[in-house]
Amino acid sequence: MTPARLAPALALLFAPLACSDNAPAEDTAGTGETAGTAETGSGDALYNANIRRTSHGVAHVTADDWGSLMFGQAYAFTEDKGCLLADQLVKVRSERSRWFGPGEDNANLYSDFAYLHLHVYALAEEQFPQLSPLVKEGVMGYAAGYNQALADGKIGGSCDGQDWVPTQIDHIDLLAYYIDLGLLASGRQLISAIGSAQPPAGDAPPDPAPHYSTISAHRGKLGSNGWAFGSDVTASGGGMVMGNPHFPWEGELQLWESHLRIPDEFEVYGVGLLGVPGVLIGFNDSVAWTHTVSDGQRLTVYEITSPPGESTKYDYDGEVRDMESEPFTIDVLQDDGTLGSETRTMWRTHHGPMLALDPFYWTNALALSYRDANIDNFMLVEQFLRMNMATSLDEFQQVHMDVAGIPWVNTMAASADGRAWYMDSTPTPNLSQAAIDAWYTRSESGFTKALADQDVWLLDGSDSRDEWRDDPGARSPGLIAPANLPQLERTDFVFNANDSYWLSNPLAPLTGYSPLHGFADDARSMRTRMNAQTLLDIAGGGGFAGADGKLDLDELTEAALSNGGYTAELLRDELVDRCTGVGVWELDGLLVDIAEACDLLAAWDTKLNLDSVGAIVWREWVGDFEDVAFEDAGTLFATGFDIEAPLDTPNTLADGDRALDALAAAVLRLDEAGIPLDASLGEVQFTRKGDETIPVHGGGRAEGITNLMIYSQLRSDLEPEVPRAEELWEPTSLSADGYQINYGTSFIMCMEFNDEGPEGRALLSYSQSAEPDSGWYRDQTEMFSQKQWRPMLWHEADIVADPNLIEYDVAGGEGQG
Template sequence: GDVGLLGSGRNLVQIIGRAEAPGSDGPVAPSPLSALGGGEPGMASNGWAFGGDVTASGHGIVMANPHFPWGGEGRFWECHLTIPGELDVYGVALLGAPGVQMGFNENIGWCHTFSAGSRFTLSRLDLVEGTPTSYRYGDTTRDMTPTTYGVDALVDGAVVRVERTLWSSHIGPMVNLPLIGWGTEIGFTYRDANLDNTSMLEQFLAMCRATDMDDLQASYARVQGMPWVNTMAADRSGRVWYIDASATPNLSPTAQARFRTRVTDDPIAALLYENRVPLLDGSDPDDEWLDDPTANRPGIIGHPGLPQLERRDFVVNANDSHWLTNPAQPLEGYSVLHGFERTPRTLRTRQNTKVVQRLAEAGGLSVGPVLFTLLDNESLGAELLRDEVVDRCRTVASFPVDGSDVDLLEAADLLEAWDGRFDLESVGATLWREFMAGFTVADIRSGGALFALPWDPDDPIDTPRGLAAEVKGFDPVALAMAVAITHLARAGVALDAPLGEVQWAQRGPHRVPVHGGGEADGVTNILAPVGALSTASLEPGHPPLATVADRTARTGLAEGGYRCTYGTSFLMAVELTDAGPKGFGLLAYGQSGDPRSEHHVDGTRAYSEKAVRPLLFRDADIEADPDLVTRRLSGGA
């Protein structure tokens, strides 16, 4: 279904629908790059699992922090589902999806993060001259297959039948690739690893019923229905486990090596991969997906070949690849389509890893410290660079932007006094965010113009670090700060405004101040005005805010600040004790999408105040809840 294609075909609908074969008038215009989706920012999450060696009780603890849209079908609803003798599970499900996709039962808890791997591939086809619906394949040629689709559409007040012929190669549907299109010499086709995945709901149900870690692991090996997420899990015995069981195309070692080379040497392949789209050579049989006898359907990697790790201290993921699930035991040698290994990590991955390592090294963990550490909103970027940036601003004093000198001394004073967090009362957080947005993703991950010491694969969490020096008399640090100050002024945001005054969530008529940061802020707790997952929300919208040129698309900065619509959704920390699960959490946007409901805003206010609540599971605790309301529903005949 559509949920199963969130990481693949759902995002390609536009370029599939636009794929018309070149006619006598030449090729159809290429799709815009925005039609691809993907890239950064996108769907994200943090997931931690702590084992018995580092918890006070010896039991497992799981922390779930999925980052999803706050509107539309990407929202979660919180539930506790019971069937006497059959099912007893607490957690969340995507709207319209049955069961629980993330949560806990009596014995085991689990969380998910969006996988960095590839759920589909595009393939470039060498077309036969003069026949753009035929292509070369090895030493032969093949013809594409046409299919004509028709829909009734309202045109000028009348319903008319509109038809379009779409074409498929032996690989899959043809696409109108952004910036390139479908030409007379080359075309592009697509194959999806989740298109035939009919086991997703069976997989989630098996997880909900798992009795221990062995049972959970066996369900993954048996069902193989996970579409697009990593899993971190812990059980009552203190075992923790990570797996990226997402449906992943199975390429030969030769095809993987060619793909790596292509991403480095081919500008088209590099641009596509920046948008999470891997490109293969569809005219070369060596780039075909291979069948794996251990897989439950053709063309994907079977369970034994999936990245996975079991330990008793911790596993962690924040949407980078499997490689550093636990830095003490790197996962290497897996398919390149699971995500690259020994490559730079995001600031958020680095911060998650440092925080989890610190908690594990301290030992004696319980649920409370785990949950509130996630919400401390500490910025790794500030920890690494703030003092040196302050010194640079004081040394430079001013820097020209658009012909006017911008004073950097006030910025230096504000950042020196800043608490280094993205909390409601934090003064300087917005300035730091806009400063960091002056650098590319590559700069922030690898070093570039921002860091003095570049990324080192043998020190992957603590590099890059240190502030880069001027380059031949040009100072990108001073420029980024001056531009940040200018953009904030254009948005009407005072430099000394606390974050809670200029970052908010609009819940019906209620403007609720919210904490948290974006990807480049280097915080664990993501809350932002931007996210790449398209939704079809039926909730009443809000008037758009005036944008800030060259900045709104990057940080969400608009007139008056940041109206957040994406990020922390369900927040859960649970310990699997002998007396039953002990958990705390919240649903940041509330249970209801109806602005008239009190449950449209109560969760957001709780999130704003960091007021987590017990996640009541045992019957006695539920019955003792002073806010308990009981309703009995029965079906009709």
């Protein structure tokens, strides 16, 4: 798409906020009466779109205007996974208790009160009129698309016909949900802590004790790898991108794939968060991009000091302030099927809501409040739509400066002209150096240290020194302005694997930024080190770059799923040297034969492929060490972290008996699980799709593999969890059935710009549809298992040539003009 073709869209985006002639009105109901494969809706429809489904269910949506384009995208999405969006809208409406009762440990009650206390609907109603016309048109069209699909009986998932499913939604519902999505790496992790926070009656928490949250629940879970290459290292001379978000395979954080087009005006391909217009990770004909969750801070916690016996007052700069209070009432489904109600008064300081945070509670001795950098981020949709529209890397970069709506991710991008760029543009609290220095002092001991060890910043809520400071040019007061955020442009590569910005390219370290972006002088994760080694080898003309020293698409796909384990590369040979000839080892009074385990490790290729034998022995061995052991010298490594060699340290197996103790423990655990030591990874690592068990390659964090595969729950939906056997060892997710996977590599994309334009290959590991009887329910999961990449169909000739092409028109939104 040329800049001239984009001009009408940009004019619309930046037009005055008064509605344009063709902008939809506030009513977004879709009232089409009939459904069919050819057309839905009526001749009076405001929105009209064409949907083409190619192999694996990828939706290619074409329309003549933004409202219709997002109408079509929403319709196709709702067909595949609409129940998950319905669930989330019930959540942000604070109606879970109304439909499902108080929930286990009052979880629904706390969720409902928390979302009321966060005022997500009031914020959405306040901010929607301030959004650009393009965004308003798109969001309203999206709501109408959901409504029409539901009216046509086409909602994907297990909720069809259930009373709780919203039969009509509007733009305010969606914007409230987008505010909630923006809180994913901050307030959303605290929902139960917000909803259960009540003033103390004494030194103990209320009786019965509430269902508490932990502020660090998401730390170490949210993750991804992102690589962007410039012309120095690519065979085509254009940019290349590898996107590999590590996200849940269950719940509302699944990604969904689409290709969107307004002829002669706009075109983009990629995946998005469920229920959100546009594309989150993907490409157009000028720029490709991906994201990884930032290591920075999206919130700060404040320790509140109250006068004795006055728990709803607090000290601030030598004065006593009253906390703000607000009563809320919700409907609650009773055991007998009737509706009751419950009213609670919720409390906040000027920093933000009060918390009942595990294990610290709200007592007379300790009270906590917090401030969130994303609670006033209403620009998420505009941010991504304008990224989708960018016609050059310069324009793409400018979006990050002008809109500043990225909520919690780093961005890696490459352009058709061979430039690669990294930025952590996430909203970050702007603390003074005095406040930072005071935190460093406080974090050396006591309660502040306890939270600092969980990577949480606890500040003094009674001292204005610890307030966020205004920075000219920031999106909101108290945030660091985009011009002062970490970024780097290169012609070789940039990358991120969830550590801080520091070594986005190890040849050009980024320094001098606030520690609230993450630290720039600490050990990198094993996965970061694996990523860095792979990319430095490519940039040096070796590794996966092949004989010509230049990376092509075949080589990039091979690198993306090469499944090497960095910890094994460092330590496997030394462990084998240590265990060879030992035979029997005594552990806690038990004699354990470790000879077979040692022999299997010696023969293992250090990969985590389906046919890898020895991989599970290594997993259980390395999984016996605590997390801190990977950061410095100690029980695992003899040589500690060295800031002068951050990608090479720590290294060398530590002396002592701990290594063989861990090997014996690994043998015992696998024996307890009934798993032979010589089982291949594919025999014991799997995911469940309906009645099928599908083997899965990849590994865990301790193994230092780019293709992360674990069991973890990061979800807020109420869909049933996939059944799983009892877990025997949490660090490796070992269960009586082996290693069941539901989290990790989700959408994986490898693409390049060449003379023909963008070309790429991808896999959506959990597949496109939530309908078990759909052919798109497990097809890509089986392909992922076998590393069978599929093309991303961008060019029209490839789309029409697809042997499984299905085409239909959709329409709706009658009466909204």
